[in-house]
Amino acid sequence: MKFAFSPELEAFRQDVRRFVADTLSPATRAKVDEGRRLVKSDYVDWYRILHAKGWITPGWPVEHGGTDWSPLERYIFEEETALGGAPPVTGGINMIGPVLIAFGTPEQKAAYLPAMRRGDLWWAQGFSEPGAGSDLASLATRAVLDGDHYVVNGTKIWQTQAAYADMMFALVRTRFEGKPQEGITLLLLDMNSPGLSIQPIRTIDGGQELYQCFFDNVRVPVENRVGADGKGWTYAKYLLGFERHGIAGIGHAKRQMARIKRVAAAEHDRGTRLIDLPRWRDRIALLEIELMALECLSLRLIQESEAKGAGAGPGVEASILKIRGTELRQDMFELLTELTGPYGIPFDEEVMRDGWGNGAPVGPAHAATIASNYLDSRKISIYGGANEIQRNVLAKAILGV
Amino acid sequence: MDFILNEEQTLLRDMAARFAADARARQEKTPEAPDRRWSRFAELGLLGLTLSEAHGGLGGGGVETMIVAEEMGRQLLTDPFVPTVAVAGPLIAALGEATQQAQLLPALAAGDLVVVPAFLEPEARYDLAQVATTARAEGERVVISGRKAVVLNAPEADLLLVSARASGAHGDPEGLCLYLVPTRTPGVVLRAITTLDGRPAAELTLNAVTVEATARLGPAGAALPAMEQAVDRGVAALTGEAVGAMAALFDLTAEYLRTRKQFGAPIGKFQALQHKLVDMKVALELARSVAAAAAMAVDVADAEVRRRFIAAAKVQVARSGRFIGQAAIQLHGAMGMTDEYGAGRYLKRLVVIGALHGDLAHHLERFAASTEPAGPRH
Numbered sequence: 001m002k003f004a005f006s007p008e009l010e011a012f013r014q015d016v017r018r019f020v021a022d023t024l025s026p027a028t029r030a031k032v033d034e035g036r037r038l039v040k041s042d043y044v045d046w047y048r049i050l051h052a053k054g055w056i057t058p059g060w061p062v063e064h065g066g067t068d069w070s071p072l073e074r075y076i077f078e079e080e081t082a083l084g085g086a087p088p089v090t091g092g093i094n095m096i097g098p099v100l101i102a103f104g105t106p107e108q109k110a111a112y113l114p115a116m117r118r119g120d121l122w123w124a125q126g127f128s129e130p131g132a133g134s135d136l137a138s139l140a141t142r143a144v145l146d147g148d149h150y151v152v153n154g155t156k157i158w159q160t161q162a163a164y165a166d167m168m169f170a171l172v173r174t175r176f177e178g179k180p181q182e183g184i185t186l187l188l189l190d191m192n193s194p195g196l197s198i199q200p201i202r203t204i205d206g207g208q209e210l211y212q213c214f215f216d217n218v219r220v221p222v223e224n225r226v227g228a229d230g231k232g233w234t235y236a237k238y239l240l241g242f243e244r245h246g247i248a249g250i251g252h253a254k255r256q257m258a259r260i261k262r263v264a265a266a267e268h269d270r271g272t273r274l275i276d277l278p279r280w281r282d283r284i285a286l287l288e289i290e291l292m293a294l295e296c297l298s299l300r301l302i303q304e305s306e307a308k309g310a311g312a313g314p315g316v317e318a319s320i321l322k323i324r325g326t327e328l329r330q331d332m333f334e335l336l337t338e339l340t341g342p343y344g345i346p347f348d349e350e351v352m353r354d355g356w357g358n359g360a361p362v363g364p365a366h367a368a369t370i371a372s373n374y375l376d377s378r379k380i381s382i383y384g385g386a387n388e389i390q391r392n393v394l395a396k397a398i399l400g401v
Numbered sequence: 402m403d404f405i406l407n408e409e410q411t412l413l414r415d416m417a418a419r420f421a422a423d424a425r426a427r428q429e430k431t432p433e434a435p436d437r438r439w440s441r442f443a444e445l446g447l448l449g450l451t452l453s454e455a456h457g458g459l460g461g462g463g464v465e466t467m468i469v470a471e472e473m474g475r476q477l478l479t480d481p482f483v484p485t486v487a488v489a490g491p492l493i494a495a496l497g498e499a500t501q502q503a504q505l506l507p508a509l510a511a512g513d514l515v516v517v518p519a520f521l522e523p524e525a526r527y528d529l530a531q532v533a534t535t536a537r538a539e540g541e542r543v544v545i546s547g548r549k550a551v552v553l554n555a556p557e558a559d560l561l562l563v564s565a566r567a568s569g570a571h572g573d574p575e576g577l578c579l580y581l582v583p584t585r586t587p588g589v590v591l592r593a594i595t596t597l598d599g600r601p602a603a604e605l606t607l608n609a610v611t612v613e614a615t616a617r618l619g620p621a622g623a624a625l626p627a628m629e630q631a632v633d634r635g636v637a638a639l640t641g642e643a644v645g646a647m648a649a650l651f652d653l654t655a656e657y658l659r660t661r662k663q664f665g666a667p668i669g670k671f672q673a674l675q676h677k678l679v680d681m682k683v684a685l686e687l688a689r690s691v692a693a694a695a696a697m698a699v700d701v702a703d704a705e706v707r708r709r710f711i712a713a714a715k716v717q718v719a720r721s722g723r724f725i726g727q728a729a730i731q732l733h734g735a736m737g738m739t740d741e742y743g744a745g746r747y748l749k750r751l752v753v754i755g756a757l758h759g760d761l762a763h764h765l766e767r768f769a770a771s772t773e774p775a776g777p778r779h
Contacts, residue, residue: 001410001464002403003697278769285769289691289713296690300404307405320683388676395675398682399659401667 013076020084023049029085032255035369037207037352040122040164043087047119050089056117057093059242064101064109065117071302075245082251090160092116092123096169098242099186099235103227108188112167124191126156126170126213127236134389136171137180137233141215143172143187150174150187150225152218158383162198162211165191171232184232188224195219205375206349240385244318248298248325249380253291256332260284263339263366274339287332294324316397319390326380326387333374343367404693406468413465417472420445425476435557435601436512438480443512447482451491451634456506458490463634463699467641467692474645474754477746479600481515481554487638489516489562492631496579496619505560505581516581517558518635519549519605520628527759529564529628530574534607536565543617545580545610553757555603556593558584563607567622574625579618586610598749630704633711636758637699640692640714643754647685647725650747654678654729657736674732681725688714688721705771712759712768719761722751 005013028042050056058074060066069077082088093116100108115121132139141154152172162168168189175183189196195216200208227235264275264284274280301317337344343363350357351368361368381387395401406414424441427433442448450465452458459465466487473482493505493516508514525531534547545565555561561582569576582589588610591603619627658669658678668674695714698707726748730737737744755761 001406001693001697003694003701005402281769282765285765286716289716289765289768290687292694292710292713293687293691293717296402296404296694297686299402300690300693303404317686320686323679324683324687391676391679392672394679394682395669395672398655398678399667399669399675401659401669 016080032085035373044119078246079251099239122164124159124162124165124168126168128158141172143174148222149219152215155214157212159211181233185229186226186232186235187220193218205372248321250295319394323387323390330377333377336370337374340367340370344371414468417469421472421476440512449510457510463637463696466638467696470638470641471645474642475649483638484517484554488518488631488635515558516560517554518562519552520564521550523550527763532566534565536567542611545607549605552605553602556601576622577624579624581616598753636711636715637695639754640718643718643722644689644692646747646750650729651685654732681728684721684724688718691717712764715764719755726751
């Protein structure tokens with residue numbers, strides 16, 4: 001045990017930090033700083049910068065463009081990019097990417113992986129359905145073989161940014177008898193397929209990032225099946241177990257902590273900064289301590305799994321990081337809304353996209369986006385396996401009952 | 402930050418775990434006198450853990466102290482490891498003149514000398530500078546008068562490390578001295594008490610206690626920074642001790658959920674109880690992680706970094722300790738309320754640790770005071 005990181009890791013951290021500071025678009029960073037909404041170009045421009053540097057897919061095998069970083073380096077990379085205000089790497093890169101590498105055909109790998117790395121191919125995720133949320137195996141979207149095509153009917157829901165997507169990876173039911181898990185197949189669908197339509201869902205934060213997707217006799221070539229028919233559940237579990245190093249969201253949490261302090265230093269009560277009033281300062285300090293403890297836990301779990309040679313990062317303990325990481329960030333957003341006081345009440349959807357534009361700001365600039373960000377943050381304990389499901393998983397692992 | 406124990410630390414942990422488990426088993430069968438128990442610590446070298454090899458020690462630091470303290474907490478031992486090995490020993494090593502060190506430290510390592518700090522006073526809560534006890538020079542001697550509150554393990558101690566004010570106003574950071582006061586000195590009055598978790602302690606009154614001027618440890622009037630650092634070592638060790646107690650209590654509770662049957666099933670089948678147990682696990686792992694960071698931070702030169710990590714660990718441990726202690730009683734149902742079952746012993750240990758060397762409010766204040774609006778990167 002030793003307090004300091006190795007000089008090599010410290011140098012790596014500085015490299016990443018400098019790279020983000022030097023290359024990330026200031027306009028994108030400003031949006032992230034102010035909690036405004038990103039658009040597709042914010043993501044894709046950043047992916048192209050990462051690709052040029054060779055850092056777009058650190059977790060992939062080296063022969064497919066990975067960096068061969070240690071788990072700790074990957075964790076530091078995720079933390080520093082988030083801390084520096086970069087958009088998260090999403091669009092399927094760390095979800096369907098590893099599945100294709102492990103289970104895809106040579107043709108699928110050639111068709112998709114390079115395009116994903118270049119930022120030219122965005123994936124939507126087709127897992128949840130109106131009747132299949134936490135109980136994902138009960139999914140009912142059906143695919144029936146018709147010659148060399150599957151014919152897909154049904155619906156998928158809660159797809160983030162489906163309008164950006166070129167392709168969708170979807171779990172569909174190809175067999176209807178036996179255990180529910182055994183009849184599931186993983187298909188790759190072109191978003192432009194005839195019969196495929198999407199509909200946005202407005203969420204409580206005023207955003208419109210989620211979609212429902214409908215399949216009306218959508219024809220999918222058999223060569224777009226990943227792996228074997230009926231093995232989709234195995235691939236989905238592989239997908240969900242990948243890239244859990246950064247699951248606590250330490251970089252994001254640190255950004256929010258800095259934001260809390262900025263807001264608490266800008267807001268005053270009877271002439272005193274809120275950050276200097278013990279009633280507020282203690283609450284900030286408690287969250288900061290929780291953040292430190294969680295950061296220590298993240299580092300410890302990564303190092304322990306590395307020492308054990310597990311290689312794939314934290315196992316069931318990742319659920320601890322998911323639970324605490326999401327609940328801590330939610331507590332931070334809750335405090336942010338309280339810090340803004342009365343100017344947390346006005347809401348203008350335009351501000352979320354473009355800032356105040358030409359109109360005069362209402363209230364302090366930092367207050368305009370906080371209520372929406374707070375409402376948006378309620379999703380993080382729901383997606384990726386609701387925290388109650390994470391608790392079930394952990395309890396089973398602890399108790400063996 | 403590297404959280405993995407090296408080979409020597411792993412050996413130390415295994416040895417300390419065996420030792421502490423044996424000590425508890427022996428104590429429950431036929432209780433031994435405190436000095437007999439203490440000499441067993443010495444036989445394994447645990448009392449010299451933090452001392453240099455020249456003084457019969459092992460040259461360990463915060464991490465080694467934490468490792469042993471954790472095993473003591475797991476077995477609920479009451480011996481003065483934290484006061485003597487984590488606080489007093491390093492303080493003598495830091496401040497003592499060569500003759501004092503040569504006289505005291507080998508004896509401490511050998512188990513022949515139990516030294517405990519007596520810093521806090523009845524009105525001072527946890528502020529080390531609030532010292533009303535006075536030290537007045539009389540020729541070659543010093544006369545000490547005052548009171549010290551809840552001095553842990555004082556009844557077992559040979560020597561008290563007493564803070565006293567030689568100059569300056571009450572609360573002044575300057576003007577404090579440390580004196581080595583044998584407990585048998587005329588004028589030393591110990592009112593022995595037992596703590597909530599079964600440790601010997603005492604309220605201490607010093608009625609014009611006269612010692613030689615050479616009994617002073619360290620420079621005159623400037624003892625506070627070293628006292629603070631020594632207490633930080635104690636806090637880091639206590640957080641380790643708390644982690645041991647929490648871990649044992651968590652295991653005890655999980656086992657109860659596996660075996661206790663109601664409604665025809667182990668109660669661990671019920672989600673309401675499962676989720677509470679998981680929250681205990683989360684609280685335990687957070688506390689364990691930040692306590693380990695604090696143990697590593699003990700030996701860091703930057704006082705600000707040290708303070709932040711140690712204060713954070715004490716706050717987290719206070720919160721996790723209460724939560725785990727209370728949840729464990731709840732999950733055991735009425736059985737948890739019985740004195741015989743033993744879950745309550747862990748809760749009591751955790752409550753006591755929460756109140757030792759600064760409670761949640763005290764360390765939250767220290768942490769918050771070091772917080773800059775912009776937020777230092779750590």
